[in-house]
Amino acid sequence: xxxxxxxxxxxxxxxxxxxxxxxxxDQRAFKTASWGxxxxxxxxxxxxxxxxxxxxxxxxxxxxxxxxxPNASEVFALHVGHTELPLLLIAIMTFVLITxxxxxxxxxxxxxxxxxxxxxxxxxxxxxxxxxxxxxQAFEWSKLISEGVRPWGNPWGAEQFGASFFMxxxxxxxxxxxxxxxxxxxxxKVRKGEFDSGRRTWLCREKGDYEAVEIMGLYWHxxxxxxxxxxxxxxxx
Amino acid sequence: MTHAVASDATRSPAPAQEHxxxxxxxxxxxxxxxxxxSAASYMVDYAQLQGLLRWGLILLFMTLKAGLIVxxxxxxxxxxxxxxxxxxxxxxxxxxxMGIMVAESGYTLQSREDHFSTE
Numbered sequence: 001x002x003x004x005x006x007x008x009x010x011x012x013x014x015x016x017x018x019x020x021x022x023x024x025x026d027q028r029a030f031k032t033a034s035w036g037x038x039x040x041x042x043x044x045x046x047x048x049x050x051x052x053x054x055x056x057x058x059x060x061x062x063x064x065x066x067x068x069x070p071n072a073s074e075v076f077a078l079h080v081g082h083t084e085l086p087l088l089l090i091a092i093m094t095f096v097l098i099t100x101x102x103x104x105x106x107x108x109x110x111x112x113x114x115x116x117x118x119x120x121x122x123x124x125x126x127x128x129x130x131x132x133x134x135x136x137q138a139f140e141w142s143k144l145i146s147e148g149v150r151p152w153g154n155p156w157g158a159e160q161f162g163a164s165f166f167m168x169x170x171x172x173x174x175x176x177x178x179x180x181x182x183x184x185x186x187x188x189k190v191r192k193g194e195f196d197s198g199r200r201t202w203l204c205r206e207k208g209d210y211e212a213v214e215i216m217g218l219y220w221h222x223x224x225x226x227x228x229x230x231x232x233x234x235x236x237x
Numbered sequence: 238m239t240h241a242v243a244s245d246a247t248r249s250p251a252p253a254q255e256h257x258x259x260x261x262x263x264x265x266x267x268x269x270x271x272x273x274x275s276a277a278s279y280m281v282d283y284a285q286l287q288g289l290l291r292w293g294l295i296l297l298f299m300t301l302k303a304g305l306i307v308x309x310x311x312x313x314x315x316x317x318x319x320x321x322x323x324x325x326x327x328x329x330x331x332x333x334x335m336g337i338m339v340a341e342s343g344y345t346l347q348s349r350e351d352h353f354s355t356e
Contacts, residue, residue, distance in 0.1 A: 012317075014318070015318065016318070018317060018318055018319065019318045019319045019322055022317060022318075022319035023319055029319055029323070030317070030319060030320050030323075031317055031319070032316070032317050033316065033317075033320055038320065041320065041323075041324050042323075042324075044324070045323075045324050045327060045328070048328050048331070049327075049328070049331060052328065052331035052334075052335075053331070053334075056331070056334060056335050056338050057338075059335065059338065059339070059342070060338045060341065060342040060345075061342075063339070063342040063343070063346065064341075064342035064343075064345035064346045064349070065346070065349075066346065066349050066350060066353075066354070073282055073285075086282055086283060087279065087282055087283075091275070091279045094275050094279075095272065095275060098268070098271045098272060098275060099268075101268075101271070101306065101310055102264065102265075102267075102268035102271075104310075105264040105267070105268070105309075105310045106261060106264055108257070109258070109259065109261055109264065112257065112258045113258070214257060214312075217310070217311075218311055221306055221307075221310045221311045222311070224306055224310075225303055225306045225307065225311075228299055228302045228303050228306065229299065229303070231275075231278070231299075232278065232295050232296070232298070232299035235282075236278060236281065236282050236295050237292070237295065
């Protein structure tokens with residue numbers, strides 16, 4: 001494959017030998033990822049540690065307390081008619097976020113097909129779903145606050161529940177909010193045809209360079225990824 | 238001659254971009270699977286499963302969902318191993334830290350029961 005497209009680049013080994021060769025090449029280690037993509041991955045790696053530490057501190061708080069931990073299934077239940085559905089809002093939020101990841105993946109696909117109209121539409125849809133998610137998050141926060149949940153206590157059990165909840169979901173919600181902001185900025189640039197103008201900008205190296213959309217997508221999928229862990233450990237456990 | 242070589246080496250050429258173009262069907266399948274897995278993990282709570290079965294299923298569905306998102310949506314499955322390892326191996330340190338904190342919180346709980354019990 002490399003021979004056909006670029007005859008001057010020597011064939012690269014694959015597998016573990018490839019890892020050693022790439023890292024030991026005394027050049028750029030990430031041969032096929034641009035610096036923008038590599039930096040986004042490294043940023044996401046650091047963010048992984050931030051969220052990992054939040055979840056670990058939550059685990060420590062929960063497993064070292066003598067008092068019973070509030071039952072998330074009941075705390076986050078929603079009354080619909082006369083029945084009480086456990087975790088209903090959280091389930092809807094999960095589906096909204098997964099759907100937004102799906103639209104983002106398709107936006108990336110259309111971006112590489114250089115279909116600016118479709119890309120912008122799908123990115124705006126992603127942003128709309130993100131706003132929807134943050135809205136439901138805000139609803140959930142105000143519901144819990146009105147029921148008396150505080151970072152230092154709550155009516156149902158272990159006092160650390162509120163601190164963990166506000167810290168973890170708050171940080172995640174902030175990530176979603178900034179993601180929406182950045183999505184709107186990039187989507188608007190796509191809509192205005194900036195990526196096809198041939199003008200070099202901080203997001204675009206040359207005409208038809210839509211990689212910024214994929215990098216934006218990496219961040220958005222990461223936000224979805226973090227929610228998978230929060231959903232499992234905070235809401236279901 | 239030497240000049241040409243030097244300028245060639247210092248100029249950083251645009252990398253051979255390998256665009257992540259995959260059939261849209263792949264994303265739709267991945268999306269559907271994520272929906273099914275989310276519904277399944279919700280059902281674990283809805284059915285009020287308890288004990289090892291509950292935790293096992295939660296972890297299983299969580300791992301599968303995370304794997305799908307990283308591999309397909311984030312295109313990790315098509316990146317070179319040098320990047321894959323650089324991103325996926327360091328979080329193992331967080332797992333080690335988790336292990337340490339399990340022991341630590343067990344100790345904290347023990348001393349709370351020993352010295353601060355109200356009964």
